[in-house]
Every structure is written in C-alpha cells, then in structure tokens.
Amino acid sequence: MLKLDEVTKEFRIGAFGGRSVAAVRNVSFEVVPGEVVSLIGESGSGKSTIGRMILGLNPVTSGTITFDGRPVRGGKQYYRHIQGIFQDPFSSFNPVFKADRVFDLIKESYYPSVPAAEWAGRVAASLRDVRLNPDQVLGKYPHQLSGGQLQRLLIARALLLDIKLLVADEITSMLDASTRIDVLNLLAELKTRGLGVLYITHDLSLGNYLAERTVVLRRGSVVEMGLTDKVFGDPLHPYTRELLSAVPRLNRAWDDATPVETCLYHERGGTGALLEAEPGHLVACARLPAC
Structure with missing residues (x-):
C-alpha cells in the first residue's frame, strides 16, 4: 500500500539558503493494509518530517514515496484515502466555529450531493464508531471538549472518507493515561477493518503495545527495523538498546539506568546499509554481532 524507497529530505539553512541539512536520510519501509507500523525515535530524529512527506505537505528531496504504486502528490483524491492526525488536536479546529464544522467541510468537498439527513446519519454512525455520543459532542465549540474527544472527532472525520491509511503523529502525547x-x-480496532496506520511516537511502551512492526529512527536514518517483538525483545543496535534502557520502570530509580556501549557505526550516526540479522529483523550495524 504505502512504500518509502530511499527517501531523503534536505532543508536549506543559512541567511541565503546557501547550506543544507539532511533531516531524513535514505529511509525505506512499507505499511500494508490492516497493519500498524510504529516509527520511533527521539525528538528531532525526523519522524514528523517523514509523516509530512507522506501526507504531501513537504516535498521529497530524493527517493520515492508511493501509495498503491502511484507517486504521492497530495490533492483532493489522495486525501480521500490518506489522512493525518497530529499531536495537538486543538490546532486542527478553528476556535470560532463549532467542532462539528470539520464534518461540514468533508461534505462540501467530497459529498456535496448527499442529502442533509443522510449525511447526519453518516456522521452519527462515524462518531459511534469512535465511541463518542453524538448528542454530547455535536454543536460544541473546541474549548468545550477534551483533547481525547477532539482526537476521536478527527478520527471520525477520517472514517467518513474512503480512508486506507492513517498517519498518527504523536496523537496521544497530550492526553491523560486513561484517554x-x-x-x-480505537486504533487497534480500526486496523482489524483493514486500515493501515503509521504511528509516529517517541514513547516505546505505546509503540510496543500497538504495532506489529517497528522502525527505529536516529538522526534521520533507520537504525533498526522489524517485527515489534523482535526489535523490543532482542534489540541489536546500541541506540535501540539505549532507548529501551531509558524507559522508566516502577521498580527502578531513574539513576539506576546504565549507559549502553556503542560501536563505530553508532558513533558515526548510521550511514551504511541495513543488515538482515534474522528473518524479519534488520539492523544498521557494521560489526554484528560483535557490538
């Protein structure tokens, strides 16, 4: 469905744009229908840049991104099948309009000929699919709803389209634990219907909870990738092991975490090819298994 092949993104910097910096370097992975793929890395690793390129919001410098075999170009028909939800749900709503205006915009753009009564029924069904009571959220302004309700409104909006892929960029970072x-x-339930999800996060525990496959990103490059149970159960790259060692545990104080050893490849930021350490488990390390 979605395929990234050697994707690189460079930004021009400096007073006159005379220099460039690579935010993403030669990234390749796929998302298939009914699968959640976690894209994990620290802040500044290039996760959101990848999400924006998939959504057609940033152009690709080199490499290709294809959806169902066709190059990603954005546009109305593309967004019928791919939608994005971002970290701050409040930024997706105009505070002067009621929150359900997002559904009116979908109708105006994609379903102008659908009768109002039929559209109201579709909206109500979509809200119930994301476990919202239409009577409690429709007609409310964004500030009258919680962050979790707003995120689920955005998911309901996406479900009104013929959506095949959802790019979820840090969508839970502003929510409390129960929400x-x-x-x-909800995302796990939607994937059973065939929806593909790219779940962008810096939280390893949430990625482990949700995803079948995991891609670990460091300084814009993929350093480890594979089935989630293999990446988390037997991390091979020093950076992945370092991330896992930093996950807080109830029975361990913060200062008990010990530094993880590095290898030459790790020190240089990961510039070589991924190696297949075992079926379904790739790692960017030049000296396996010595490091």
Whole structure:
C-alpha cells in the first residue's frame, strides 16, 4: 500500500539558503493494509518530517514515496484515502466555529450531493464508531471538549472518507493515561477493518503495545527495523538498546539506568546499509554481532 524507497529530505539553512541539512536520510519501509507500523525515535530524529512527506505537505528531496504504486502528490483524491492526525488536536479546529464544522467541510468537498439527513446519519454512525455520543459532542465549540474527544472527532472525520491509511503523529502525547489507552484501543480496532496506520511516537511502551512492526529512527536514518517483538525483545543496535534502557520502570530509580556501549557505526550516526540479522529483523550495524 504505502512504500518509502530511499527517501531523503534536505532543508536549506543559512541567511541565503546557501547550506543544507539532511533531516531524513535514505529511509525505506512499507505499511500494508490492516497493519500498524510504529516509527520511533527521539525528538528531532525526523519522524514528523517523514509523516509530512507522506501526507504531501513537504516535498521529497530524493527517493520515492508511493501509495498503491502511484507517486504521492497530495490533492483532493489522495486525501480521500490518506489522512493525518497530529499531536495537538486543538490546532486542527478553528476556535470560532463549532467542532462539528470539520464534518461540514468533508461534505462540501467530497459529498456535496448527499442529502442533509443522510449525511447526519453518516456522521452519527462515524462518531459511534469512535465511541463518542453524538448528542454530547455535536454543536460544541473546541474549548468545550477534551483533547481525547477532539482526537476521536478527527478520527471520525477520517472514517467518513474512503480512508486506507492513517498517519498518527504523536496523537496521544497530550492526553491523560486513561484517554490515551482509549485512543490506542480505537486504533487497534480500526486496523482489524483493514486500515493501515503509521504511528509516529517517541514513547516505546505505546509503540510496543500497538504495532506489529517497528522502525527505529536516529538522526534521520533507520537504525533498526522489524517485527515489534523482535526489535523490543532482542534489540541489536546500541541506540535501540539505549532507548529501551531509558524507559522508566516502577521498580527502578531513574539513576539506576546504565549507559549502553556503542560501536563505530553508532558513533558515526548510521550511514551504511541495513543488515538482515534474522528473518524479519534488520539492523544498521557494521560489526554484528560483535557490538
């Protein structure tokens, strides 16, 4: 369905744009229908840049992104099948309009000929699919709803389209723990219907909870990738092991975490090819298994 092949993104910097910096370097992975892929890395690793390129919001410098075999170009028909939801749900709503205006915009753009009564029924069904009561959210302004309700409104909006892929960029980071689990369970339920999800996060525990496959990103490059149970159960790259060692545990104090050893490849930021350490598990390390 979605395929990234050697994708690189460079931004021009400096007073006159005389220099460039690579935010993403030679990234390749796929998302298939009915699958959740976690894209994991620290802040500044290039995760959101990849999401924006998939959504057609940023152009690709080199490499290709294809959806159902066709190059990603954005546009109305593309967004019928691919939608994005971002970290701050409040930024997706105009505060002077009621929150359900997002459904009116979908109707105006994609379903102008659908009768009002039929559209109201579709909206109500979509809201119930994301476990919202239409009577409690429709007609409300954004500030009258919680962050979790707004995120689920955005998911309901996406479901009104013929959506095949959802790019979820840090969609739970502003939510409390109980609401966060509700949203994650909703995504897990939607994938059973065939929806592909790219779940962008810096939270390893949430990625482990939700995804079949995991892609670990460091300084814009993929350093480890594969089935989630293999990446988390037997991390091979020093950066992945370092990330896992930093996950807080109830029975361990923060200062108990120990530094993880590095290898030459790790020190240089990961510039070589991924190696297949085992079926379904790729790692960017030049000296396996020595490091």
